[in-house]
Amino acid sequence: MPVMDPVTNPFAPGAGTPPPELAGRDELRETVRVALARVRRGLPTKSVLMVGLRGVGKTVLLDRMRDEAEGDGIHTLRVEAPEGRSLPAILAPQLRQSLLRLSRDEKAKDLAQRALRALAGFAKSLKVKYGDIEVGLDFPPEPGLADNGDLEHDLQALLETAGTAAKAGGTALAMFVDELQYVREDELAALITSLHRTAQRQLPVVLVGAGLPQLRGRTGKAKSYAERLFDFPEVGPLSREAAKQAIEKPARDAGVVVTADALDRIVKETRCYPYFVQEWGKHSWDAADKSPISETDVEEASTTAVAALDESFFRVRFDRLTPAEKRYLRAMAELGPGPHRSGDIAEVMDRQVTSLGPTRNNLIAKGMIWSPQHGDTAFTVPLFDEFMRRIMPGDEWRN
Numbered sequence: 001m002p003v004m005d006p007v008t009n010p011f012a013p014g015a016g017t018p019p020p021e022l023a024g025r026d027e028l029r030e031t032v033r034v035a036l037a038r039v040r041r042g043l044p045t046k047s048v049l050m051v052g053l054r055g056v057g058k059t060v061l062l063d064r065m066r067d068e069a070e071g072d073g074i075h076t077l078r079v080e081a082p083e084g085r086s087l088p089a090i091l092a093p094q095l096r097q098s099l100l101r102l103s104r105d106e107k108a109k110d111l112a113q114r115a116l117r118a119l120a121g122f123a124k125s126l127k128v129k130y131g132d133i134e135v136g137l138d139f140p141p142e143p144g145l146a147d148n149g150d151l152e153h154d155l156q157a158l159l160e161t162a163g164t165a166a167k168a169g170g171t172a173l174a175m176f177v178d179e180l181q182y183v184r185e186d187e188l189a190a191l192i193t194s195l196h197r198t199a200q201r202q203l204p205v206v207l208v209g210a211g212l213p214q215l216r217g218r219t220g221k222a223k224s225y226a227e228r229l230f231d232f233p234e235v236g237p238l239s240r241e242a243a244k245q246a247i248e249k250p251a252r253d254a255g256v257v258v259t260a261d262a263l264d265r266i267v268k269e270t271r272c273y274p275y276f277v278q279e280w281g282k283h284s285w286d287a288a289d290k291s292p293i294s295e296t297d298v299e300e301a302s303t304t305a306v307a308a309l310d311e312s313f314f315r316v317r318f319d320r321l322t323p324a325e326k327r328y329l330r331a332m333a334e335l336g337p338g339p340h341r342s343g344d345i346a347e348v349m350d351r352q353v354t355s356l357g358p359t360r361n362n363l364i365a366k367g368m369i370w371s372p373q374h375g376d377t378a379f380t381v382p383l384f385d386e387f388m389r390r391i392m393p394g395d396e397w398r399n
Contacts, residue, residue, distance in 0.1 A: 004288045010250040011281035013308070016059035019278055020250035024242025025061055028233055032065045032208055035231075036074050039206045040172040046228075047195055047207040049180065051215050052235035054367075054381045055275035055313065058210035059178055061235065065208060066176045075102055075171050080178040083366075087187035088151065089132040091175070092123055096135055098173060099162060108169030113139060115161040121147030122158045152190040159194045163203030172204035181211035181218060181367060189222040196229055210235075212380050214370040237272035237382075246274065247281045256285070257292035265298040269305075273382045275313065279305045314387040320366060326388075328359050329368065330397045332377065333388035339378035349398070 010020045032048055039045040050058050066076050077094035103112035121141035123133050141147055146157040166173040198205040219226035244263045251258050270276035283301035284293050331348040332340055346353040363369045369377050
């Protein structure tokens with residue numbers, strides 16, 4: 001029987017870390033593959049914006065989809081939209097790299113170089129408004145091309161010229177953007193307008209994005225026609241079968257058996273959230289002395305898995321909160337997983353709903369909570385209610 005060596009532990013909990021087995025996401029990967037193949041052929045295609053809570057594997061999916069697109073000859077760029085950075089600043093350097101690669105194609109060379117000139121004009125004209133734009137310029141700007149200093153107009157012109165070059169090269173330009181909910185509304189509106197224009201011109205430009213559930217509402221608020229441009233597949237917990245496969249197959253590939261009772265216990269403890277599945281897989285492996293991994297091993301592992309989550313996955317988010325925000329989330333946790341009515345949260349805190357509005361808005365901006373419908377509030381991080389009760393026990397938080 002194999003001895004359980006932590007060095008050979010196949011499980012990989014981590015932010016955006018690829019799991020050893022990407023289970024349960026084949027249908028979504030196929031949806032994106034078909035969308036990219038269609039846009040490459042100039043056929044009507046919606047961009048894809050994946051939405052879901054933290055820990056469901058959106059980043060992993062985005063990276064796998066990008067790898068698959070590159071393997072199919074699609075030109076891609078990959079960015080993450082962090083808080084505090086402008087969309088032009090994160091897009092420009094990656095677009096430059098993609099256009100430089102495209103310019104090596106003889107069929108697309110001249111048009112790709114024109115797109116690089118458009119990028120030069122774009123960066124130069126918007127530098128005053130978006131001071132964080134830093135991009136190498138390979139060609140001088142072409143006067144009148146993407147250089148008005150208006151983001152909505154200039155991004156549209158830039159993506160049109162890039163799309164024309166991609167079309168000439170028989171390929172497509174696919175933009176993979178993570179954490180899209182952090183893009184400012186006016187910048188998101190400019191991106192949506194630009195994609196609308198390239199779609200109207202049947203140019204092979206497509207966005208594959210990922211973000212928290214509030215992304216749906218934010219795109220609609222930015223541009224009312226956004227729902228007609230995008231599909232919004234929801235990335236949720238895995239099915240029970242897929243969660244078991246994510247544990248069983250990597251273990252089996254390493255010569256280790258996981259008992260049926262152990263798999264059932266992992267499914268129960270993790271609620272089938274991919275990040276948690278990896279965490280329990282790692283700690284169950286480390287807890288076992290030998291194959292098979294038993295339910296007793298999983299029970300022992302649960303203590304260390306929860307501690308690891310508290311110190312990393314949960315804590316990194318908790319530490320960004322103000323005292324008032326912590327009290328608000330603790331009040332939510334008092335009510336359970338949610339979603340909860342804003343009035344119920346205010347009642348737990350013995351406060352007026354209106355007085356809590358700024359705190360709630362800040363938590364939404366930080367990506368900690370979202371509103372499934374008017375007046376409702378839900379956590380964006382699974383099991384965060386349990387964490388809040390662990391880290392803020394008792395009633396001191398009410399003061």
